[in-house]
Amino acid sequence: MSEPFSVTVVVRGYETDTQGHLNQAVYLQYAEHARxxxxxxxxxxxxxxLERNLGPVALEVTVRYRRELRAGDETEVTCVFVWGEGKTFRIEQIIRMADGTVAAEVSGVGGLMDLRRRKLVADPREHFRALAKAPEVFGL
Structure with missing residues (x-):
């Protein structure tokens, strides 16, 4: 497995709910942004x-909420692709607060869809390797 890719996201006030913490659905948006x-x-x-008629798809996503986030909190959102055999791969992500506290863990199963056939491609890893200018970012 490669080093996690990460991106910084600051919680915006309009993303919070009536209790003053980050709305549950926004954690998914942060994970998507990182991907x-x-x-x-x-x-x-x-x-x-799109030029190759390919699109990444989420097949399953699980979020484990660990600590609340509030407006102004700076987070680091990590992302690691875990390659296996077949048509799918795992994506493991952690949303951390600036002090290192884990706010959420996002785990998912993804695939790469042939947009014409509306079917998953047989080996997404090879497609990512062929498309990437820096395949090491994806652990390839």
Whole structure:
């Protein structure tokens, strides 16, 4: 497994709920932001995927909420792709507060869809390797 990719996100006031902490759904948005930022860091643009009629898809996502986040909190959102065999891969993410406290753990199963056939490609790892300018970002 490679070193986790990470991106900084500061909690914005409009993302909080009536209790003053980050709305539960926004954790998923932070995780999504980190995944797309990782693709960009690895040299894969959304346009590159679309030109090849490919699109990343989330098949399963689990969030474990550990600590509340409040407006103004700075977080680090990590992202690691865990490659296996077959059509899917795992994505492990941690949302940490500036002091290192884990605020949430996001774990998911993803795939790479052939947008014409509407089916998962057989070996997403090879597609990522071929598209990436920096495959090491993805542990390849």
């Amino acid at each position: 797309w930022s990782m693709l960009q860091a690895g040299g894969i643009r959304q346009a590159d995927l």
